[in-house]
Amino acid sequence: MAARAWATATDKTENGNGSSTRKSAGGDGAIFFQNDAVSLCLLVQRRSKTMRVIDFRAGPTPAKRTLVLALARREGVEKIYTVVERDEVATWVKLGFAKEGNIPAFYKRSDAFLLGCSIDDAPESKSGPPSSSQRVPVQSERRLIIQGGPSLARASIASRAWLDLERVPLDDVEAPADTTAYDFAEKTLIRAKKLVKEAAERALPAVKLSEIAEAQTRKPIGSALRSGRALTAFEPFGRGAIRRYFALTARGGFELVASAESQACFGNAFLELLVSPRNDSERAGTTGALKALCERLQADGTVGCFALAPSDDASLSAAFVYNGFRRTGVLQNHLVVGRERKDAIVFARKLANPADE
Structure with a gap:
């Protein structure tokens, strides 16, 4: 007997404040985040404290990394990883992820590549913490879409969290070389x-x-x-x-x-x-x-x-x-x-x- 792990149909509700919420017909518990620069789906596995990042918009923007780390820490995640095509590997290396492996024929005729980042080892900016002028409140600048994740809902990231768009310059991030x-x-x-x-x-x-x-x-x-x-x-x-x-x-x-x-x-x-x-x-x-x-x-x-x-x-x-x-x-x-x-x-x-x- 086959069972769908993730439903594809969604119900979308506009909240009237620039944000919107989508609920899957299957209640899959994924976390979605979207704004003009970033569009992500985060799959949190709470038992193993891992989180897979599915990126719908290419490009090594600092906001992407900052957002992923902020949500991972809020959810108690210890390891983040992503599965991407070859041409996106360099992007995620620049975002502080290390190349950890590949999956042959994942996309039928091409391979997928696995990149990961342990939260405790996530590199910080060499320039130190951000100043108040560098920070922007999430609620006024982003549309947050939350699907499932009760702990995230309690924390109310849309109203409380501050994310820094420039905290980690991409050139300051290097993948670890430990073998x-x-x-x-x-x-x-x-x-x-x-x-x-x-x-x-x-x-x-x-x-x-x-x-x-x-x-x-x-x-x-x-x-x-x-x-x-x-x-x-x-x-x-x-x-x-x-x-x-x-x-x-x-x-x-x-x-x-x-x-x-x-x-x-x-x-x-x-x-x-x-x-x-x-x-x-x-x-x-x-x-x-x-x-x-x-x-x-x-x-x-x-x-x-x-x-x-x-x-x-x-x-x-x-x-x-x-x-x-x-x-x-x-x-x-x-x-x-x-x-x-x-x-x-x-x-x-x-x-x-x-x-x-």
């Missing part, structure tokens, strides 16, 4: 490849795949969250996508819940597994489950798929490596597993040649 996260992920991959080699002669268990309703995922998600094993709660990755849920089982009591969020116009799928394997038997089951999921996605016409795994999890990484996934990036401070924030390895695999579609 520690990538070096650690590389060590994990070396261990994963060793596990794959050791298991090369063992047959994978036969895995049964069944598509299930979203309601059927609530109990296993709750159990995984309570035990601290949840890699995800299947939060939306994008807008206008279709999310499907799967139950995968094998002999010996193996059970796994997974989900795939797809955008038909691009032919991609974001693949998520609820939990990671804890032993050799579960790793074999997870490997077989990934194989079954990829076969289903390919049969459905998906061109490419991608997934995230904790950068310290060699067992889960081995399941991806076995199934032909390759590492295409490392997202720093991106996942929360239990109470621990972790880096995430981006795994990607092309399932079909776009020229054949």
Whole structure:
């Protein structure tokens, strides 16, 4: 059964003071901001304290960065990221984001690029805090569109917040060059490849795949969250996508819940597994489950798929490596597993040649 992660129909209400509010028919909880220079959609994932920025208007304006950081801090977000085409990478680097990876064939015939920024590491202006003459009140200069986000509504950013348009000169912002996260992920991959080699002669268990309703995922998600094993709660990755849920089982009591969020116009799928394997038997089951999921996605016409795994999890990484996934990036401070924030390895695999579609 398919469930829409984000509704596309909206109701728009003019408030008579230069602002307007739009409410999605699906109540997706996104935050929209729009004025003459900036048009953004911010997707906040409160469990993992991450926020994806979807930019509808190109260009490295300082107001864009200042606004994103202000809203992220107000929402308690710790990591901001964006997914863009190649020609927008330089823009987000200038805004203080670091290049963290790419997703092959995300746009069917072209790649997407992932750029991120940790709130604690967000660079400040070298020229110091702004003067009162540099600041403008949000209410008098901007149209704020808020969709969902009860904490944001309580804070009333439209009436209280002050945003500085010139606080961070773009030339003062440089992307970090620290490779520690990538070096650690590389060590994990070396261990994963060793596990794959050791298991090369063992047959994978036969895995049964069944598509299930979203309601059927609530109990296993709750159990995984309570035990601290949840890699995800299947939060939306994008807008206008279709999310499907799967139950995968094998002999010996193996059970796994997974989900795939797809955008038909691009032919991609974001693949998520609820939990990671804890032993050799579960790793074999997870490997077989990934194989079954990829076969289903390919049969459905998906061109490419991608997934995230904790950068310290060699067992889960081995399941991806076995199934032909390759590492295409490392997202720093991106996942929360239990109470621990972790880096995430981006795994990607092309399932079909776009020229054949």
